[in-house]
Amino acid sequence: MLIICIKDPDSCRAESDPFNWVQPAMGNQIAKEREVNAEIKKLQELQELSGTEFPGSDYKPSTPNKEWMASLDLDRVQVKNVLWPGTHDSATNKIGIPLISRPFAQCQTLSIYNQLCLGVRVLDIRVQETGRVCHGILNTYKLGVVIEDIQRFLSETRYEFIILEIRTAHQRFDPPDLDKYLIAQFEDLLVPQDKNVFDSSLKELLPHRVICIWKPKDCPAPSPGSSLFSSGFLTDDWIDTDLPARKFDSNLQYLGRHEPNSVRKYFYRVENTATPQITSCITCVYPVTNRIRRFARLFVSQAHKQGLLDRLQIFSTDFVDENFVNICVGVTMARHHL
Secondary structure, three states: OOOOOOOOHHHHOOOOOOOOOHHHHHHHHHHHHHHHHHHHHHHHHHHHHHOOOOOOOOOOOOOOHHHOHHHOOOOOOEHHHOOEEEEOOOOOOOOOOOOOOHHHOOOOOOOHHHHHHHOOOEEEEEEOOOOEEEEOOEEEEEHHHHHHHHHHHHHHOOOOOEEEEEEEOOOOOOOOOHHHHHHHHHHHHEOOOOOOHHHOEHHHHOOOOEEEEEEOOOOOOOOOOOOOEOHHHEEEOOOOOOOHHHHHHHHHHHHHOOOOOOOOOOEEEEEEOOOOOOOOOOOOHHHHHHHHHOOHHHHHHHHHHOOOHHHOOEEEEOOOOHHHHHHHHHHHHHHOOO
8 A cells, every 4th residue: 555645736836847746755655664674673683682581581381371370370479460461452353354444453363262262361452332343443343252252261261360451442432331231241250340459369369350441431430349440450651653663662661660560559551562654655554563563572571681570561462473472471480480
């Protein structure tokens, strides 16, 4: 897809070449491509110089990660000390029209169920007024599909825990009575809202296994004691850029501004993603986010080297794969010498 930035028509009238207005746009794109390549090279050089080692970096699962949390010492491992692997725009595997609009909105290729089986434990779900999942202007299947996948996974496991974030998408409206719907669907599986949940061991949560965070746009937020958590319990610092080193460095800087997991009373998420920009000729999600996606191990390694690994709690990605999950599981295991 090629997007050409057209100059103001009045500025073109004095130019002898009627097609000269194309040149600045093409020049901008060439400059942008050079900038992107320079940033990728910067990260590659950092990786070659510093390596990608961190506590748990050598973790390799002996069995599939479907039940990796069950292998933890549930009595000792606290909620705050898990490095929770997450996905960004989790339910976009079937969004849009294949080969037409899908590449501009799809952030995952796996279904929610398959992500959970892969080891993902944090889901980012955006909804709109009809109850469908959406990303920007595009809609996909109804929230019920997500719920069914989660219920299926939980029925097949005993000691896996999920952080489910559901929010009304930007410039959309709240689905009516969504809070009641979520409570009815999960019932006793929901962990009640409690600011002390971070100090709880995983075993103390049982039989509750879903921390559901509901972020409405206009409806009242879940109150203390509710079966749902409010927006203040999960935050991040979104950096809207398609430049990988800029996002990488900003993620580290913001991570350093937050307190360690041991004292913080909210989940903090770092998203190892890059976002297509309308000013660029490349606006499909995968080629843009892959600029930084490949450096997930490097990010955790740099967080460790800068003394920030104890602040990393939720780590999310587009197009999740086993390698990404292994990073998070490895760090979690190393934190508890398991």
